[in-house]
Amino acid sequence: MTHASAGHPAISTVSARLAPAPGLDILSRHEVARLRDASAGGLHPLLRRCALAVLTQGSDSDDARALLERYPDFDIQILQQDRGLKVELINAPAQAFVDGRIIRGVNELLHAVIRDIVYISAQMEAEAFDLDSSVGITHAVFEILRNARVLRANVDPNLVVCWGGHSIPRGEYDYTKQVGYQVGLRGLDICTGCGPGAMKGPMKGATIAHAKQRRRTNRYIGITEPGIIAAESPNPIVNHLVIMPDIEKRLEAFVRISHAIVVFPGGVGTAEEILYLLGILLHPANAAMPFPLIFTGPRESAAYFEQIDRFLRLALGDQVGERYRIIVDDPAAVGREVAKGVERVRSFRLDNKDAFFFNWALQIEQDFQVPFRPSHEAMAALNLHRDQPAHRLAADLRRAFSGIVAGNVKEEGMRAIERFGPFEIDGDREVMQALDAMLASFVVQQRMKLPGTRYEPCYRIRVD
Structure with missing residues (x-):
């Protein structure tokens, strides 16, 4: 028809x-x-x-x-x-x-859509999830992942989460495939946000590597949430789809099941993911935990990561740089670094008797778990000043980026912007200037929306 x-x-x-x-x-x-x-x-x-x-x-x-x-x-x-x-x-x-x-x-x-919608609804209706405590929220994330059958016992650590933009140029997309290929050659599986761009490329590269290595039980896990799935439809390589109830549980799912995380160039959604993870890793309770985190892209993307690095160090302090490594234009080096990092994770989990399939030991505070509803009032109330612990500032910076994502692509956020105008974002003067410059560069580089789409900013940053 x-x-x-x-x-x-x-x-x-x-x-x-x-x-x-x-x-x-x-x-x-x-x-x-x-x-x-x-x-x-x-x-x-x-x-x-x-x-x-x-x-x-x-x-x-x-x-x-x-x-x-x-x-x-x-x-x-x-x-x-x-x-x-x-x-x-x-x-x-x-x-x-x-x-x-x-x-x-x-x-x-x-x-899988039907399975997750039914299961989460039934659990919520029966009040089976304790969503008022940090431990309860983590258990809810675990239960949803277990019901989706993506947690595998008796399997060595081998899951690499890849983050990056859905709107990236061809050169960056090809690079994500090369990295996925190198990761796949080393017998590692891929998990992404399930959409196009940097979420699809690593899976595509890994499929070739897995075929060469004759691996037959490969996992290409896509984790999404209802507010984003229609804007980032699952790519065709995903063979395990999980729909989490909200962005915070989606992010926790990523970090709980991953054994290493690779970040490619992206926009505000990628920045949100980076700040979420770094805010957790900067918590004193997680100081000794190995967590491989690599920022990588082709040579033409070097300036992108330099800008991200400058912003992170300005906002959160130079110590944040100890929690990630930047590798430019070297997919094989990324593959080697990921494999070594995964082995460190394996040794740490064995020594601490922690599960391979779910990182129970990682301390995640409720600031990173409670759903953030990006209303104009909530965005204006964010504490974006440096006179607080770095992990708490990271939590509110993450919320700021989450609000911009909502205003860019989520139906509810787009309607709020149409009705009330752009979100107002205010905070530490130097941080706001750096944030404004970084977001402006995202717009110029067409990282806010897919190429060919005219972008109207959904935010206004006060830099005076």
């Missing part, structure tokens, strides 16, 4: 009824009713938004609202039948199908 939606050329859609993918065979009547409930408190709007993101893998848009507007007639319904579960897709994007049959990988990710 082909139809034209308002403001868009004709697009092809398919309607189909699917059998469940492995791991999602039955749901209770109550769970099905919640997924079909389109009211304000129901799960259907969330299901529809996340399902559409999965069905449009490889989308060239990072505007969550534009995706829904392009497929206004799309719907998904969960049917409980005598012989089990069925998923009905109505006017679904044709790109998810081949000769009328849904692509297997797309179907698996679609059912």
Whole structure:
């Protein structure tokens, strides 16, 4: 079926009824009713938004609202039948199908969406998660990851998390593939935010390396959250998708399951991730813990990391530089450094009798765990002054970047900016000047939105 939606050329859609993918065979009547409930408190709007993101893998848009507007007639319904579960897709994007049959990988990710939405909703409704304590939040993250079956016991540390921008130039994207290749040659798996750009490249490079090494049980884990998935649809290589309830639990999931983290050039989302991790690593309780962290990019990106390094040292002090290493234009060196770092992690976990699959020992304070709702009032109230411990300043700087991400690509944040104007950000004069300069460079380098999209800043920084 082909139809034209308002403001868009004709697009092809398919309607189909699917059998469940492995791991999602039955749901209770109550769970099905919640997924079909389109009211304000129901799960259907969330299901529809996340399902559409999965069905449009490889989308060239990072505007969550534009995706829904392009497929206004799309719907998904969960049917409980005598012989089990069925998923009905109505006017679904044709790109998810081949000769009328849904692509297997797309179907698996679609059912991962249903699995996580149902599980998290049921746990929240039953008040099974203790979200009022730091320990309780960590256990909630663990339970969600365990339910998604991404935690593997009796496996040596081998998971490398890769962070970086969804909007990066071709040279940087090719470099992420080269690094992924070197990491894959060393028998390591990849976890990213699941979208395009620097989230896709390392997985693509690793698939070739894994094929050369004849590895057959490879993990390409994508961790996302409802507010971002429609703006960063899962890339086609992801074979384990996890949808966390919010950005803070998504970030904690990354650092709890990773054995090393590689950061490629990016924009405000990448800066948010960097500040989140460094804020945790700067906590005195984590001082002795090995945590390999590498910033890397091609030669033309050297200035990007120099600017990031200057900003971090200015805001958090020179000691922050001890927690990361910058490697420019040398994918093999990154691979070697990651492998050595993972081995240090293995030895440390053995000595401290900590699990390989989940970093229980890492101290994460509630400042980094409690969801931040980036309203105009909350953004204006952030404490961005240096007269406080570095890890606490990092926590609020992370929130500032989180608010900008919301204003750039999340539906709720974009609507708030349209209604009330840009977020106001204020703080230490030198830090604000450096922040303003860094964000301006992101705009010039087209790191805020996908190339070809005109960027209107969603923030205003006071530098007087």
